[in-house]
Amino acid sequence: MSIPRRLWLCAALALAAHAPVHAQGAAFPQKTIKIVSPYAPGGSTDLLTRAAAELVGKKLGQAMIIESRPGAGTLIATRAVKAADADGYTLLLQSNGFVSNLHAFKDPGYAMADFKPVAVLGKSSYVLMISTKGPARDIKEFVDYAKGRNDLSYGTLGRGGRTHILAEEFALRAGFKWQDIPYKGGADGVNAVLGKHIDGYFASVALAHPHAQSSNLRLIGIASEVRSEFLPAVPTFKEAGIPQMTDDLWIALFARSDTPQPLLDTLREAFREVSASEEMKTVRQRIQMSTYTASLSEFETGMKAALVQTIQEFKQHNLPRQ
Incomplete structure (x- = not known):
């Protein structure tokens, strides 16, 4: 006796409904x-x-x-x-x-x-680097040097980015002003500090690390809750009395x-x-x-x-x- 056509259709639909789910689970990635x-x-x-x-x-x-x-x-x-x-x-x-x-x-x-x-x-996190040709050796000395001046500048990777906001936050909390200078990449910002074209730049730990022992660059603060395992000698801004300066x-x-x-x-x-x-x-x-x-x-x-x-x-x- 043949199976009624209606039962064949129901069975086919049931198999079709289950096949894609099974294939999706078994085939990824293909x-x-x-x-x-x-x-x-x-x-x-x-x-x-x-x-x-x-x-x-x-x-x-x-x-x-x-x-x-x-x-x-x-x-x-x-x-x-x-x-x-x-x-x-x-x-x-x-x-x-x-x-x-x-x-x-x-x-x-x-x-x-x-x-x-x-x-x-x-x-x-981000590390503030400055030139050793300037008078500052740490965050406090840099702030003291910056207050009252109107010719300081810092590097950014574009307005509204984290390097820009961090630099503005630092200036606001510490009570000084400086002007942003845009660069295309982090290496350009580092080179600008080296050439004394700008007074500071917030670089990533990876970008700052090779310069930790540099005679031309000084790493004066890191914007994190705790010191970096890769730059243990660099103090946090929190240690310098600016706890708002944290940015992972x-x-x-x-x-x-x-x-x-x-x-x-x-x-x-x-x-x-x-x-x-x-x-x-x-x-x-x-x-x-x-x-x-x-x-x-x-x-x-x-x-x-x-x-x-x-x-x-x-x-x-x-x-x-x-």
Whole structure:
């Protein structure tokens, strides 16, 4: 006796409904995963990301590549990932600018809710460097020297960025004024201090570390809660009586927030295991970055708080939005 046509149809529909879910769970990843970076290749951030991508690619059994798309204050890369499919195959590399750009630009082209963190690859902070040709040897002496002058300047990587806001915060809290000078990259800012073209620059720990013993540059303060393990001789601004001067620098990966949860969980677990490996600890040590130990939930909470702080800082320092 043949099975009624109606039963055949029901069975076929049931199989079709279950097949995609099973295939999705079993097949990911089945093609190359791309990490879109807003930074030029060759720097410490690039080295950190490539090391993590290689190890995670081996763990997942699929290649991971880095696509560099710098420009527009990291907006080009961020917008590109937002426009990509939410299938777990296109990730975004970002740092603190991911949060500050949401207010620095009137139309950034994305919202925080558009993305979910996958992993925090490392964290650091910013160090104020000055020239040894000046009279100051520490934060107090620099503030004493700066007060009453109107010819001091500092380097930034663009108005509204963290180096700009930190320098303005320092001047406000310490009671002096100086003028911002924009540069295209951190190395340009360091060279400007070396050439005495500017009086100060907030560099990342990785960028400042090679100059710790320099006879031409002096590292006088770090904007973190505690001293850096890589620059233990550099005091915090808190130690100098300016506790408001704290600003962590983080490097993280993001996926579209509407990426299916099973795929997001797979990526998060792979990066979590790799981040805890001895190989990645060695890489972070090599580029003077610390391990991020908090949870991704705490990281998201921190980003929301940082956005509120950025809005307050823009108002406080009367910074224009772009």
